[in-house]
Amino acid sequence: MQGNDACAEGAIAAECRFFAGYPITPSSEVAEHMARRLPKVGGTFIQMEDEIASMAAIIGGAWTGVRSMTATSGPGFSLMMENIGYAAFTETPCVVVNIQRGGPSTGQPTLAAQGDMLQCRFGSHGDYSAIALAPSSVQEMFDLTVKAFNLADRFRVPVFLMADEIIGHLRERVEFPDSVERIRPRPIREGMLPFEPEDDLVPGFTPFGHGHRVHVTGLTHNEKGYPASTDPDLHEQLVMRLIEKVERARHEIADYDIKNPDAEIVFLSYGAPTRSVREMLLNAPDGLYGHLNLRIVWPFPEDILKKFSDARVFIIPEMNMGQIAREVERHVDQDVISIPRLGGELHHPHDLLKRAEECT
Amino acid sequence: MSYEEWFRHDRLPHIFCAGCGNGSIINCTLSAIDSLGWEKDETVFVSGIGCSSRAPGYITADSLHTTHGRALAFATGVKMANPDLNLVVFTGDGDLSAIGGNHFIHSCRRNIDMTVICMNNHIYGMTGGQGSPCTPPGAVSTTTPYGMDENPFDLCELATAAGAHFVARWTSYHVRELTRSITLGLQRPGFSFIEVFVQCPTNFGRRNKLRDVQSMIEVLRDRALLKEKYDRLVAEGKEVPPDMFVVGNLTDRERSKTRVKR
Secondary structure, eight states, X not given: OBHHHHHHHHHHHTTEEEEEEOOOTTTHHHHHHHHHHXXXXXXXXXXXXXXXXXXXHHHHHHTTTOEEEEEEOHHHHHHHHHHHHHHHHHTOOEEEEEEEEEOSTTOXXXXXXXXXXXXXHHOSXXXXXXXXXXXXXXXXXXXXXXXXXXXXXXXXXXXXXXXXXXXXXXXXXXXXXXXXXXXXXXXXXXXXXXXXXXXXXXXXXXXXXXXXXOEEESSOBOXXXXXXXXXXXXXXXXXXXXXXXXXXXXHHHOOEEEEOTTOSEEEEEXXXXXXXXXXXXXXXXXXXXXXXXXXXXXXXXXXXXXXXXXXXEXXXXXXXXXXXXXXXXXXXXXXXXXXXXXXXXXXXXHHHHHHHHHHO | OOGGGGBOGGGOSOSOOTTOSHHHXXXXXXXXXXXXXXXXGGEEEEEOSSSXXXXXGGBSSEEEEOSTTOHXXXXXXXXXXXXXXXXXXXXXXXXXXXXXXXXHHHHHHHTBSEEEEEEEOSSBTTTTSBOOTTOOTTOOBTXXXXXXXXXXXXXXXXXXXXXXXXXXXXXXXXXXXXXXXXXXXXXXXXXXXXXXXXXXXXXXXXXXTOOSHHHHHHHHHHHEEEHHHHHHHHHTTOOOOTTOEEEEEEEEOOOOOBOOOO
16 A cells, blocks of 8 residues: 555544645645545545645644544645644644655655644744654554644644655555554643643643634733733743643653664654665674664654664655754754755665664 | 523623624624523534624623634534534634634535534734735735725635535624524524625724724615625516625535534
8 A cells, every 4th residue: 555545544543534735746635535434434535726725624624523633745734824823822733744755945846845843843934843753664654643643632632644745655564453442632621711821831722612702823922812912921921831742741742663773873754754764774784783764753752862872873855955954953962964865865875874884 | 590690700891893794793692692591511612813702701691712713623623522512613704714714614524413603794803904815905904004905705615515505694783684684594504604794993994084983884785785686686686786795594404414413
């Protein structure tokens, strides 16, 4: 099965029952698969007039309490930024799939990239936090889509599945479990206000049509949900809470695997380049090189880097100009070597091995 | 029940300027909803950005105050995900026809079951009186200091051409007629579009020699031409007076529609 289809199947398994999207290469198969599958499971598919509307529609859908998703690629992702900020500020649980392609602008519609990794974290105006997952196999397209819905509901945030053209169009064997874990949003507790946070800083959810009579606004709002945009302290507290509710849980959220933690030379990768690193390790001397594969990139789990206690250097192959390498540099004293690869092709394992050997 | 029970009294006073027409339109809408016996917990109000879009914040029901121009796209998502909810959208001329123009025509085309109330004050009120796609030729705004030199949209013709089920236009003078049209629109399955010309004394009247609210409303009244009268003039081959606009139920038809309440 193709990665994009596995993503759609993951959404169906997670009980996503509303999808709004707009055709764009190389993500269209996600929408096409949802268009075929959703009506058969009692869900609804709609093709919107653009990606701005797609993002708006899934936020509307999510507020009816239905798990909602959209899928796009670079140019469409840029258009979604406005309402992604709205989703973050109004604490709307939803999933945005980005099958990344070469940018900027129209760029390389049919080729892979990881150029939107900072955009998914910082792309909408103002400060907020985000959760981003990075699948590196077709199986993970399924598994991490399910996980994305659970994280969206748990933390009431938009969650990004940051795949790329290679994984989206890759065909591999996938195993669908009989059932998947579903963590639905915590309902609001008696006597609490609709935007009053609980101890984990996440408020209980008040979907439409259930008598909550909640007012949802993209203006700075108080715990009742009412606009209060000229109160400096309230604005600061609200923005800080929205960031903190995700950042404080980053080790609970973290999802990764580690190989050879005692190595001095450590590769860090996420998404498609993980495949190049794994291939390289097969041809490298046993235990010589370490590897940290991140399935969740944001919030960045910096403490995990400390598990490589003997690390002398971190080598980071990315299909961008070193977007996550910059983040790693913020957290470690060791050397950080970024290996950018643009143009749509993966790093060759042989090239990675050569770079590693230069460090020994 | 009375329409007053639909207000969030803890949010009053509202932010509308003295003499603003929006309050009358909200009252007419809530009266129409109330007369149909709609339940608060089955009705969702959606809006974008602008003066008119503040309306849902004053209504005690689930409400979504969204981004500029996008109200109809959000409302489409709500209705597609749960067709059992009644959908009412408040918008303005700038929100709907400039930044939201694409969402507007596609919502009309889809004919999804919702009612859209557009408070057309012919200006961007919230941001301080800039020209909109509905600012009349010659009118002064902060971005048309020498008079508007572009042609305005006729939003009702646009809605009809794009496929809306029900289309009506009134002014803030015609509160009874407006309430009846909104009632009809709410009952019609499919996309109902009701445009209301409202006075904005603060940002339109002040710059266009319409200094008091009463004279603004009188101008709206005097320039409104009933659809029946307009049809008669056209049938008799007579000239329609310039500067007049047609009011009434302009379009009322059966079309294929989606997401009608089960």
